[in-house]
Amino acid sequence: MNVDSGEAGPLLSVTDLKVSFFTPAGEVKAVNGISYDLRRGEVLGIVGESGSGKSVEAYSIMGLLQSPGRVIGGSISLGGENVLEYGRRQIRNMRGNRVSMIFQNPMTSLNPVYTIGDQIREALTAHSRVSRGDADRRAMDMLDLVGINNPEKRLRQYPHELSGGMRQRVMIALALICEPDLLIADEPTTALDVTIQAQILALMESIRKERDMAIIFITHNLGVVADICTRVAVMYAGHIVESGPVNDIFYAPRHPYTLGLLRSIPRVDDESRERLIPIDGTPVDMLNPPPGCPFAPRCHECMNICLRAYPPATAFADGHAANCWMFDRDVFDREMAEREMPDL
């Protein structure tokens, strides 16, 4: 809607980000050089199986990595500033104010010994001087906005007095009260039942529209991605292996892993009612990843070069790209030729 926003450059720009955990058993390269841009009002879905580095990637934006995890390379630019160079105070100013986060488990993400009101007010007072009365009023408005009835009473209640769906709404209220530019939602609906899930998604979508806020939506659930995301990044073993507009990913997927993921969900819109096909093989051992393409051990298309070198990105239309050797014409032709040799 904003005419400038096209020129103003991305809100968030992640470049070649690398995060490692230095465990006693060795270095775990949880995020291994990922890059993407995110504009105002955009919703980026990050999908991938468990352990692929989705949360670690999100936490590094917020400066929430726990030791032994450390960002070891790349940059994260938010509104033109590299957040990796922020001092303590700047990080604190950013958290909850410019970038907010909601988590997977609403049951354990709120402090059990403080009232809802306490916890929402605190998110506000951490960043601005407001009177108790103003804070209360804004907290009530926020609860109202996220669809919680009787906000005045809720403010005085404790988390255990609310249902899971309600608590997630409270988490959203808490995350949005300072009107952040970016909301990171790490599997926010996984712990909720399906109808509540749909309500929470609709809520996030309407708030995004109203505020022109960007969202990073981390999930296992491709159905959810189709509902709310504008763009999708598919992660595997710390890499983004394919990314692009949501329709390209769903209707013209390129990377064998993305194909596998899509095949693994039952599609309601598909007449043939394909069976749910899980991807063969086990996830990568992150301590000892294979050299070359990490998906190689599970890939039906695997070629010789895949075992030796990580594939470069190949761009398709509209910012759709995938990292797979199959799309490098020269390499692919050479490999095919080698395969045919024995027959000669």
Next chain:
Amino acid sequence: MVEYIIKRVLLGLAALIVVSALTFLLMNLIPGGPFLSEKAPTAEVLAALEAKYGLNRPLHQQYFTWLSDILRGDFGVSFKMQKNRPVIVIIGEMFPTSVKVGVFAMLWAIVAGVSLGCFAAYKRGRLTDSVLRVVTTTGVVLPTFVTATILLVVFAGGIFKILPVIVDKNAEWYAYILPCFTLGLNPMCNIARYTRSSMLDALSQEYIRTAYAKGLNTAAIIFKHALRNALIPVISYIGPMIAYILTGGFVIETVFSIPGLGRYFVQSIQNRDYPIIMGTTIFLASFVIIMTLAVDILYRWIDPRIDLAKEA
């Protein structure tokens, strides 16, 4: 809430009756009697004394007389130690000294225990943490009388002579340092250990991550969000601690000759001063029961998830 308190009070009363009956029985089972110890009186004098205080009647009759007196608020008079002075007056004179020692012991135990526990949790895995672990483990296993003796030897006798050995009525404030320190040492170490582990547990919870994500500063995260949760298990230790301080007080008051109720109670048993034994027992038992109830209510205040009404 009111219902819960009423229930707890009734339970407490039942406990008091059991405690008093058992004490009464045991007290009469130990050989000897109030008038036998010093110069043995003649048979007639003894009989006259026993008749005067009703000691010649059957035990159960004596007990019920005592019980009905106590229900009217009459604790009886001392047989021996302060002949014919009302027991309740004696308790009133002695108890404040014990409270003073007990309260300071508890204060230092709680303040130092919680601080050291937080500090150890903050420094987990480092040298400070290991040193504190050794110190607190030692403090937990050392019996009070051993600590008292060692400290007396070090600070009030052989090595330094900086603190008094005996704490009497006119003692200066610093005379209370050793007894309060000794009495609080074991609970302090226990509290430090509980706080350390519950603090580590609290700091690893997801609501702490939420607190960071809000942009709160470290102090607010540790002292507001983590500590309050970490204190919940620590508070459940305060009930047993009060009982410990009370019984530990008997030993400490005796070792340091502090004129408190604990030492007097021990002497009253040695002297078989029956009304004082019974009066003090009931008094201290009621005290523990009331304090435990107070701790449970405090618990409810600090952890809103506990619904006392439902638990009753």
